[in-house]
Structures are given as C-alpha cells and as structure tokens.
Amino acid sequence: MSTVEFTNVTKLYGQRPAVANLNLRVGSGELICLLGPSGCGKTTTLRMLAGFITPDAGDIGINERSVLNLGPEARPTALVFQRYTLWPHMNIFHNVAFGLKLRRVPADEIRRKVAGALDLVGLQGLEKRFPAQLSGGQQQRVALARALVIEPQVLLLDEPLSSLDAKLRVQLRQEIRAIQKELGITTVFVTHDQEEAMSVADRIAVMHDGVLQQVEAPGELYARPATEFVARFMGEMNVLPGTQTGSTVRTGRFEFLTDLPASASAGKDLRVAFRPEDVQLGTEGVPGRVMSEIDLGHYRQLILDCGGVTVTAFVSKGQPVRGNHVRVARVLMYAGGQFVSEACAAEPV
Numbered sequence: 423m424s425t426v427e428f429t430n431v432t433k434l435y436g437q438r439p440a441v442a443n444l445n446l447r448v449g450s451g452e453l454i455c456l457l458g459p460s461g462c463g464k465t466t467t468l469r470m471l472a473g474f475i476t477p478d479a480g481d482i483g484i485n486e487r488s489v490l491n492l493g494p495e496a497r498p499t500a501l502v503f504q505r506y507t508l509w510p511h512m513n514i515f516h517n518v519a520f521g522l523k524l525r526r527v528p529a530d531e532i533r534r535k536v537a538g539a540l541d542l543v544g545l546q547g548l549e550k551r552f553p554a555q556l557s558g559g560q561q562q563r564v565a566l567a568r569a570l571v572i573e574p575q576v577l578l579l580d581e582p583l584s585s586l587d588a589k590l591r592v593q594l595r596q597e598i599r600a601i602q603k604e605l606g607i608t609t610v611f612v613t614h615d616q617e618e619a620m621s622v623a624d625r626i627a628v629m630h631d632g633v634l635q636q637v638e639a640p641g642e643l644y645a646r647p648a649t650e651f652v653a654r655f656m657g658e659m660n661v662l663p664g665t666q667t668g669s670t671v672r673t674g675r676f677e678f679l680t681d682l683p684a685s686a687s688a689g690k691d692l693r694v695a696f697r698p699e700d701v702q703l704g705t706e707g708v709p710g711r712v713m714s715e716i717d718l719g720h721y722r723q724l725i726l727d728c729g730g731v732t733v734t735a736f737v738s739k740g741q742p743v744r745g746n747h748v749r750v751a752r753v754l755m756y757a758g759g760q761f762v763s764e765a766c767a768a769e770p771v
C-alpha cells in the first residue's frame with residue numbers, strides 16, 4: 423500500500439515557476455493522470471517525484487515519509503518514458519532483467535521474475551528477440567515489464583503511448599489500466615490527451631501554467647469544471663461572455679436565471695458555458711441559423727448563428743431536428759476564470 427503526497431511544491435526556472443505551490447495526494451492503488459497542454463508542468467512534477475529534479479520549495483512524500491533526500495535509484499518508483507528506451511544490443515530477457523541484476527538478485531529468481539513480468543504484459547515467449555525485432559507497441563510493453571519487474575511502490579508513466587498509432591494507443595491504455603488494477607499499484611500517468619486521461623484515470627489532475635486547476639474523477643471533472651480553463655480544455659464547450667443584471671444573466675439573446683448575487687460577478691469577466699450536447703434544437707428559444715454542419719459519424723456538429731452569438735451543437739444521428747430555435751436548459755457560470763454558479767434558462771413569459 424503506497425501513497426504519494428506533494429505539499430506546497432514549487433519548481434522555478436529563473437523567475438518563472440514550472441510548478442507553483444502544488445498540493446496533491448495520490449491514494450494507495452490509485453491511478454492519477456496529470457493532464458494539461460504542453461509546458462504546463464506535468465513532466466516537471468513527475469520528474470520531481472522520480473528524483474531527477476529537486477524542488478525549490480515544499481516536500482514530496484511516499485508512504486508519509488519525505489523522499490527529497492533520496493536519489494532516483496533509492497526511491498521506490500519506476501519510470502516509463504514516451505519513447506521505448508530499450509537497450510538495442512540486449513535481448514528482451516536481459517532488457518527486463520537489467521534492474522534486478524543491478525540489485526544483485528539471484529539468477530533463478532531473476533528468471534522467475536522476468537517470466538512473470540513478460541507474462542503480465544502479454545509477451546511470454548519473446549525473451550530471445552531483440553528490440554528491433556518487436557513492434558512499437560511490443561517495445562513499450564517491454565518498457566512496462568522492465569519497470570514493473572523491480573516491484574516499485576509507485577509506477578510513473580510519462581506520455582507512455584504518445585509515439586504509438588491511434589488504435590494501438592487505445593488498446594495499450596486499456597491493458598495498462600488492467601495491469602495497474604490487477605497489481606493495485608499506485609500510478610501517476612502524464613498525458614496531454616484528455617480522452618486518454620478520461621479513459622484510464624481514477625482521478626485527473628488538470629494543470630495549466632504550473633498551477634493545479636482541479637483534481638476530480640473524470641465524470642465529475644467533465645460535468646463541473648472548476649475553472650474556465652478546465653471548461654475549455656476538457657471536451658467541447660461553448661464559452662460566451664455574459665452580463666448580469668439582478669438575477670438575470672444574458673449572452674446575446676439568451677437569458678438565464680441565477681441566484682448568484684450580482685455583486686459577486688461585478689467587475690470580473692463573466693462567462694456562461696455549456697456543452698454542445700446540452701443544446702436543444704426545436705421550436706422554442708432563440709432563433710438560430712445553421713452556418714455549417716459536419717457529419718462526425720455517430721453525431722452531427724452544427725455551428726449556429728444565434729443573433730450574433732455563435733453556438734456549437736451536437737445532434738445525435740437518429741434524432742430529427744424539429745426546428746431551428748436554440749434552447750439551453752442549464753449553464754455554468756465563471757467569473758474571473760473561476761466557477762461561481764449554475765444558471766437555468768429563463769422561461770419566456
């Protein structure tokens with residue numbers, strides 16, 4: 423059973439924080455994805471946990487004990503990189519056995535453990551092959567076996583699927599998740615791909631400009647983004663500028679009712695946000711004009727001009743569109759980038 427805890431961790435490059443005052447706890451057996459755009463600080467966070475980068479402030483603990491004074495090799499972690507970093511001149515057996523040999527594990531135990539690790543990643547029987555004789559996906563499985571064979575308490579994955587093609591990525595991420603669950607190993611998985619994060623994580627930690635924005639289970643993160651950044655980053659979202667008068671919030675010709683006191687949004691940029699799948703097309707609401715329509719297989723994406731406001735709507739394939747009026751039942755409101763309240767459609771009087 424292993425936990426990870428970052429407490430007020432900061433890493434500066436010059437004056438600029440790559441990671442700013444990070445507080446994050448990873449529970450025992452939990453898989454947390456660090457998610458965010460390029461340069462947000464994910465890799466720096468992972469490397470601080472692995473011991474390759476020293477934080478400027480704060481503490482990092484594994485199992486409630488600080489690991490800051492331990493070098494990478496002394497930490498109970500194993501790291502899998504984006505590119506399969508296998509030794510080309512060693513066969514698969516020796517690639518996987520390497521860490522055990524360094525630890526002076528007896529030969530028969532090495533054989534047993536390597537066989538077990540290769541079995542776990544579905545590569546039994548390929549011990550004598552060399553890396554160049556394996557596909558990209560197989561090589562990445564070897565890298566995973568090599569990390570797991572030393573029985574780390576915490577598994578660290580740095581964009582482990584980025585160099586694979588789309589189909590293989592999907593397959594391997596399910597395999598990684600299954601292995602992680604089977605072993606119950608505490609895991610930190612870095613990715614910039616939100617679909618990947620949604621599909622494997624117990625919780626997702628979204629980062630932006632070195633700042634942790636929100637940590638939540640995937641469904642909750644999607645339903646209730648805590649900041650405007652998360653709202654825009656996780657899936658498609660309509661984000662429109664709003665103005666509040668009393669209990670009414672307006673954007674274009676849309677009107678919503680809120681119980682947010684107007685004083686709470688005064689002087690801050692107010693935004694209303696709603697998912698394209700929550701846009702209803704019918705005979706009631708704000709008249710819309712379809713500007714473009716894209717067939718995306720199981721649903722259609724419509725871009726509508728609703729009196730000068732551009733709205734994206736997803737319409738499921740089997741659903742006939744009965745009218746060109748747009749209604750949005752529920753919206754999220756953000757002031758100064760932070761979630762402040764929900765609002766609901768004001769019914770026409």
Ligand SMILES: Nc1ncnc2c1ncn2[C@@H]1O[C@H](COP(=O)(O)OP(=O)(O)OP(=O)(O)O)[C@@H](O)[C@H]1O
Binds near residue numbers: 460
């Ligand atoms: N050695 C370094 N020297 C100076 N700045 C650095 C160094 N390493 C990282 N940075 C900066 O710190 C910030 C965070 O980098 P980091 O690699 O952690 O981001 P990331 O989210 O992992 O991005 P990517 O997905 O592109 O790897 C970036 O602005 C980056 O330019």
